[in-house]
Amino acid sequence: MPIIKAWRSAILHCIANPTDVAHEQAFQYFEDGLLVVEDGHISALGDAQTLLPSLSPDIDVEHHSNALIIPGFIDTHIHYPQSDMIASYGVQLLDWLNTYTFPEERKFADKDYASQVAKRFLEELLRNGTTTALVFGTVHKASVEAFFEAAEAQDLRMICGKVMMDRHAPDYLTDTPESSYQDSKALIENWHEKGRLHYAVTPRFAPTSSSEQLAQAGKLLSEFDNLYLHTHLSENLKECEWVQALFPDSSHYLDVYDQHQLLSERSVFAHGIHLCDQEYQRLSETGSAIAFCPTSNLFLGSGLFNLEKAELHKVNVGMGTDVGGGTSFSMFSTLNEAYKVIQMQGQNLDPMKSFYLATLGGAKALRLEDRVGNLAVGTEADFVILDKAATPLLNTRLARSSSIQDTLFALMILADDRAIKATYAMGQCVHRRD
Known part of the structure; x- marks a missing residue:
């Protein structure tokens, strides 16, 4: 019955x-x-x-x-391993990663610890009305296994992936192009599209992945159907300068990912603050999406996302809390700050549009609008x-x-x-x- x-x-x-x-x-x-x-x-x-x-x-x-x-609510960018370091006192992005993020993520080599945090993380999301999220794990395979186990237990529609990071990070957090491919492949085979779960290939961001590792990420996307690509893009001006120095043959930041076949209808790039018209156009052509993360953009002093320009180029946009650089699990608080970010640019964010971005807009960014x-x-x-x-x-x-x-x-x-x-x-x- x-x-x-x-x-x-x-x-x-x-x-x-x-x-x-x-x-x-x-x-x-x-x-x-x-x-x-x-x-x-x-x-x-x-x-x-x-x-x-x-x-x-x-x-x-x-x-x-x-x-x-x-x-x-649908959160299109969040880091579950950073749950306990939310509200860590202020530096900008690159220093923040070294001072707070990397030492915290080291703990996720221990699956028991990861499981405890995953449970608290999901409880906090649900307490704030978020039922679907695109989630970063850590470089440790066990961190993603712990997350998927916790999400599966409550039959939640969640997306997660193991961080790929083979350089410019502490030795205790780096993998290799081959190990990141093999670990990701094993997780995909065990968890992708199991029940309501999906896998996201997750290079942290261009500076922490060699060209060889980004090529392995592209290989994974070509080998399995319906995978997501989840990474960061043009969050901070110093970051953008660093990317250009590391990849001098790229015409812009997005081109680094594009050269490695990482743009698709299931690619979600967090932030996208400092983009040129060519980047907006390429995101639109490939159906890629941007996660708008206002609380972290303000907290880390990264800049103001130009929603109007993204929409002019018909780029899909969803909301992201970006905990722990973001300052709240609450989508209400996230929309509150989004309204102010748009106001600071002489524009206006209609409340129905805000509601759309946090629900159906996020679902469209994740290509899940037929389900959630x-x-x-x-x-x-x-x-x-x-x-x-x-x-x-x-x-x-x-x-x-x-x-x-x-x-x-x-x-x-x-x-x-x-x-x-x-x-x-x-x-x-x-x-x-x-």
Whole structure:
């Protein structure tokens, strides 16, 4: 017998990019909506008064007043091994890696330690309403095994990969082109597309991989179907100068990856702050995506991402928290900072567009829009119940809200993990606020 559950509340999801269609055609909002889930997939969505008569009387309907059901958030760039070093006092990118990141990642050679962090990391994501993420492991094969085991236990749609890094890092964190290929291949064979899991080939960034290792990354992408490529791109000006010195035959930073066949529809490049028009155009031509990571870009003093220009070139963009350079697991906090980054450039980030970037936009960046990122019938039932009265200030502010757009804006400025009443994956509750 199928397992059928239903939830009644205000419900919102995006169905298109607000930049591409008339504003009212970009989303569906049901002030009194009903979400019906059968065996982990959405079987009905619509107005409660219309759908309720069609339900069998023995189906329990969970009613949430003064709440809002939305798709689970999608984080397109985050480092699970950096969970415990979040909020480490400030230097810029390259010094930050040497001072904080590399010593912390050394600990992940111990699988027991990695398993403990992976469990805490996923709990924190779910506490903040994030149900899908593109995740960095460390150079250690065991770090990715620990992550996948923890994600599989909760049936989460997650993407992860072992860092490939054969130079310009401490000896205790480097591999070789051949060992990185063999370790990655073994992980792919064991975990890629197992249940709801996917593998991402993960060179840390161009400076820490030799040309030989980047070629091995490209070889992996050519040998297996539907793999992701996950790395960093043009985050910091000194980093960009370093890349040009290391790869003098490249015409720009992105060209280093392009020369090694690393651009594709499943390639996601974190940051992309300091790009030229040629790079934007090449990202667009190959269907590659950028992860916009505003909290880390501000925290590390890296620069301001130009969303308007990326969209002008029709580059897919998703949101990334980039923990631990990023300062919060919360997508609300991430959107809060994104709004300010865009404001600093004399532009404006519409609240519905923000919501799109954190849900359906992220899914499109990951080529998963047919499975997650919205609440369309047939998609996987990954969703979040937001409590509009989570804090006194939020309750007061939202009581004055005159539209769903105004509600979204107040949430992205004022909300945090306290607003996440419950998080669901495949229709099963994976977090409930105490």
